[in-house]
Amino acid sequence: MxxxxxxxxxxxxxxxxxxxxxxxxxxxxxxxxxxxxxxxxxxxxxxxxxxxxxxxxxxxxxxxxxxxxxxxxxxxxxxxxxxxxxxxxxxxxxxxxxxxxxxxxxxxxxxxxxxxxxxxxxxxxxxxxxxxxxxxxxxxxxxxxxxxxxxxxxxxxxxxxxxxxxxxxLPWADLVAGFAEVIKCGFIADPQILRLIESDPEAALDVDGEVLPELVSRAVAVKARVVAADPRESSLREILNYGHTFAHAIEQVEHYRWRHGDAVAVGMVYVAELACRAGMLDETIVAEHRRILDLVGLPTRYEPGRWDELLTAMSRDKKTRGATLRFVVLTDIAEPARLEGPDPQWLREAYDAVS
Incomplete structure (x- = not known):
């Protein structure tokens, strides 16, 4: 066609x-x-x-x-x-x-x-x-x-x-929530996605406009490249779970009342804060997460007082090995890495930073 x-x-x-x-x-x-x-x-x-x-x-x-x-x-x-x-x-x-x-x-x-x-x-x-x-x-x-x-x-x-x-x-809130996965692809692999959103957030959110088709195509292309290289999530494909460990924990403790995209948005900020505390990511990139997500109206914070529940839920994450928590993190934009067994204090401090 x-x-x-x-x-x-x-x-x-x-x-x-x-x-x-x-x-x-x-x-x-x-x-x-x-x-x-x-x-x-x-x-x-x-x-x-x-x-x-x-x-x-x-x-x-x-x-x-x-x-x-x-x-x-x-x-x-x-x-x-x-x-x-x-x-x-x-x-x-x-x-x-x-x-x-x-x-x-x-x-x-x-x-x-x-x-x-x-x-x-x-x-x-x-x-x-x-x-x-x-x-x-x-x-x-x-x-x-x-x-x-x-x-x-x-x-x-x-x-x-x-x-x-x-x-x-789509209701407007659901369209906005979907942008979390688009933005995720920008952070892990395609910075042009971030630039397109930054330059004109209103145009990016316009279903009838010319920017959204490009954003969808770029995000799909990121996923297609990763999936083709690692179809069964043995290594590389885990980068597509950026922000998802904390996000899935939110969804579970909220009994799936949170939209997935909203949870992923908070999850990306959480893992950026975690990587910063581990000395892997600069504070400016953490701030970039909040700024981009704010531009399209996605949440960047979760409520306090839920840490024990969230930690229990994260321990069931598919990337966990034995008792060792494993996170997809960034060392820079489009530079994903893995953080295994982070210091419990970093985990809690990252939660405090998003709550």
């Missing part, structure tokens, strides 16, 4: 970024005779349109609406969808299509990964967070009472379709 940006993720699949591209989802399901379309409640109208476009010839399209947001990421929801696939006779050549935010694409990918040990999934993220992070990379999963995304699988999609027009369905 004219105006569509195509970004390849290794040799596995492509990400299509443009306006109106959700109307082309049928092009990405091949000759599948059965399609399960799962969608978030907020995009029911678009789901009906996509389902209609998929119903060609003898193809069977089963549509299921998911619980809203993180409520979708439960093993019980996945089990119900597996039952649906079994009752409809889905085979390994049939396809799951996930239309919604990051929770929807996480759950849809997990269902596809589990059914018959893996059937194709086409991801159609409808949020900024989903476009630049959750839908790209093949990480799927559900939450448990013990933490976020602790049960999951690596399962690359067949395609990712990022229709920028669907961002009009």
């Amino acid at each position: 004219s105006g569509t940006k195509v970004i390849r993720v290794g040799d596995d699949y492509e990400v299509f970024i443009g306006r109106g591209v959700a109307d082309q989802v049928a092009d990405h399901v091949g000759d599948a005779m059965r399609v399960l379309l799962v969608h978030a409640p907020a995009v029911a109208d678009k789901a009906e349109q996509v389902a209609a476009s998929l119903r060609t010839g003898d193809r069977q399209v089963v549509v299921r609406v998911l619980p809203d947001a993180e409520s979708a990421k439960q093993i019980g929801v996945a089990a119900d969808l597996w039952a649906t696939l079994g009752q409809a006779g889905f085979t390994r050549t049939d396809v799951v299509v996930a239309l919604g935010g990051g929770a929807t694409t996480d759950l849809g990918g997990f269902v596809a990964a589990g059914w018959l040990r893996g059937v194709p999934v086409v991801q159609v993220p409808t949020t900024l967070l989903g476009m630049v992070d959750a839908a790209v990379g093949g990480k799927t999963g559900v939450n448990t009472a013990e933490g976020k995304n602790l049960v999951g699988a690596f399962h690359s999609p067949s395609a990712v379709v990022c229709d920028l027009d669907l961002l009009h369905t």
